[in-house]
Every structure is written in structure tokens, then in C-alpha cells.
Amino acid sequence: QVQLVESGGGLVQAGDPLSLACAASGRTADMYMVAWFRQAPGKEREFVAGIRLSHNITRYADSVKGRFTLSREDAKNTVFLQMKRLKPDDTAVYYCAAGSPVLSTDPVVYDYWGQGTQVTVSS
Numbered sequence: 012q013v014q015l016v017e018s019g020g021g022l023v024q025a026g027d028p029l030s031l032a033c034a035a036s037g038r039t040a041d042m043y044m045v046a047w048f049r050q051a052p053g054k055e056r057e058f059v060a061g062i063r064l065s066h067n068i069t070r071y072a073d074s075v076k077g078r079f080t081l082s083r084e085d086a087k088n089t090v091f092l093q094m095k096r097l098k099p100d101d102t103a104v105y106y107c108a109a110g111s112p113v114l115s116t117d118p119v120v121y122d123y124w125g126q127g128t129q130v131t132v133s134s
Contacts, residue, residue, distance in 0.1 A: 013037045013123040015107045020128030028095045031128060033107030035088040041122075042109040045090045047081075048118055049103035049130075056106070058116035060092060070114050074100075097132045104129050 019031040035042060046061030060071045062081045069081050080093045094101065110122030 013039060013042055013109055015109060015123055015125035017105065017107045017125040017128040020105060020130045022131045022133065023097055025098055025132055025134050027097055028093070029097060029130060030094065031092040031105055031130070033090045033125060035109065039088050044109060044111045044114050046108045046111070046114070046121060047092045048106045048108055050106070051103040056118050058118070059105070061114045062090060063114045068114065072116070099132045099134045102130060102132050
């Protein structure tokens, strides 16, 4: 089992930056990929960004390319999502996920999920 804990959410103004962290514990060797998803009220959970840990390959949703960046601190088993130029449309609960053998945008293939952290961007 892998346990994931997100942190760093909050209320910011449009254009501000914010950084989220996903800290993993347990059988971290089973993580393979770490991805961020988000879910706004009334909408489906959508892929934001992901990283294949073994090769450091990243993938971003078109809506966040150029604004969001993934980074990692292996010593702390933590993956960061650095968000810049935030927009009101970025408002959602952000979830960290792991355990998929492929870097997929489909949430159903991920085995492990964090509890989520709220990001609210005011206009």
C-alpha cells in the first residue's frame, strides 16, 4: 500500500502562484507514476499533470502547459506541482494519484489516491 498526502492548497487571486506537494509513504516502489488530477464542483475529475518516476518523463494537460511544472524531492518521496498564473478556472480540489503502470490521463488506472487539497482562485 501507498499512502499519499497532499498539501499546499489555499485561496489565491488570479495571476498568483501556488505550490502543491504530494508526500508518499509505504510501498513507494509500487508508485511507478505520480499524477495530479483536479475536480471542480459538478465536473468530472480531470488529469492535470503526471510524472513517470523511473525516467522522469512528464506530461501536462493542454490547459496547464506553460503554467504548471512538476518537480520532485526523492529523499522525501515528494512530488510538487508548481502552479503559476493561476486562473479562476483552475479552482478545484486537487488530488495526487499513484500506482498506474503507465502515465495515463484516466483516473481509473491509478490505485492510490490522496484526500485532496482545495485550490480556490478568485478573480
